[in-house]
Amino acid sequence: MPSRKKNSPVQTSPRTPRTSPRKSPRTSTGTFTILSISIALISAVVYFLNSHLERFYIFSPSELHDLSLRAISTHGNDTAAVVAFIAGEMNEKFPGGYVNLDQEWIFNNAGGAMGAMYILHASVTEYLIIFGTAVGTEGHTGRHTADDYFHILKGTQLAYTPGSFEPEVYPQGSVHHLERGTVKQYKMDEACFALEYARGWIPPMLFFGFADGLTSTLDVPTLWRMTWVTGKQMILNLVRGKF
Numbered sequence: 495m496p497s498r499k500k501n502s503p504v505q506t507s508p509r510t511p512r513t514s515p516r517k518s519p520r521t522s523t524g525t526f527t528i529l530s531i532s533i534a535l536i537s538a539v540v541y542f543l544n545s546h547l548e549r550f551y552i553f554s555p556s557e558l559h560d561l562s563l564r565a566i567s568t569h570g571n572d573t574a575a576v577v578a579f580i581a582g583e584m585n586e587k588f589p590g591g592y593v594n595l596d597q598e599w600i601f602n603n604a605g606g607a608m609g610a611m612y613i614l615h616a617s618v619t620e621y622l623i624i625f626g627t628a629v630g631t632e633g634h635t636g637r638h639t640a641d642d643y644f645h646i647l648k649g650t651q652l653a654y655t656p657g658s659f660e661p662e663v664y665p666q667g668s669v670h671h672l673e674r675g676t677v678k679q680y681k682m683d684e685a686c687f688a689l690e691y692a693r694g695w696i697p698p699m700l701f702f703g704f705a706d707g708l709t710s711t712l713d714v715p716t717l718w719r720m721t722w723v724t725g726k727q728m729i730l731n732l733v734r735g736k737f
C-alpha cells in the first residue's frame with residue numbers, strides 16, 4: 495500500500511514493528527467523523543419523529559375514558575364482563591388485528607409492584623393493557639418516555655408525589671394521567687383493575703417492565719410470555735404499517 499506509507503508517518507517509523515501496524519490517525523478521524531454524523535442523523539430522525547408522534551396514534555384518551563365508563567355502567571363490578579366489553583368494542587372499532595383478543599394474563603413485576611396484565615395492543619408508539627391485581631400492590635410508577643392514562647375499572651388507586659401531604663385518590667371510573675417523564679408512588683389497597691393506555695416511545699418503557707423480573711423474580715416463563723406477546727404485537731403492527 496504505497497499511498498498509505500506516504501500519508502502515515504507512524505508506518506514508516508523504524509521503531510514501529512511491522513507485524514502489528516497501529517491504526518493511523520487518519521482512520522481514527524474517519525471513524526470519529528462517521529460516528530458523529532450517525533449520531534447527528536439519528537438524533538435528527540428521533541427529534542423529527544418525536545415532534546410528529548401524534549400522527550402515529552390510533553387510540554384517544556377521551557374515547558377510552560368514555561368506553562371505560564360505558565363498560566362500568568353496563569357491567570358494574572363484574573370486571574370479567576367489563577374487560578370483555580372493552581376488548582370487543584375496541585376490536586370492532588379497530589378491525590384487522592390491532593386489538594389482541596387472546597386474553598392471556600401475564601404477571602408483571604415492576605418498580606416493586608406486582609400485578610397481572612392482558613395486552614390488548616402494543617406498538618412502537620402505543621400500548622393498551624388491562625392491568626391489575628385482586629390482592630392490592632404498591633410501588634414506583636417508573637419514569638417513562640410516554641404519557642400514561644390509567645382508567646380505573648374496579649377498586650381505587652392512590653398516588654403520592656413528594657411534597658404533597660395528602661394522597662391523590664382515583665376511584666372507579668376516574669383516570670389517572672401520569673405525564674411523560676414524571677414519577678409517583680402508587681398503591682392499590684385492595685383489588686384494583688384498570689385499562690392502561692400509554693402513548694409516546696414504548697420500547698424504552700420495556701426496560702422498566704423487565705427489570706424486576708431479571709433482577710428479582712427470575713420468573714423466566716413469565717418473562718418469556720411478556721417478550722413473546724409484546725414482540726409479536728409490535729412486529730405484526732409494524733407489518734400492518736402501525737408504528
Ligand SMILES: *[C@@H]1O[C@H](CO)[C@@H](O)[C@H](O)[C@H]1NC(C)=O
Nearest residue numbers: 566567569570571648649666
Ligand atoms: C363496585 O363495588 C364497590 C365496593 O363495593 C362499590 O362502592 C361500587 O359502587 C361498585 N361499583 C359499581 C359500578 O357497581
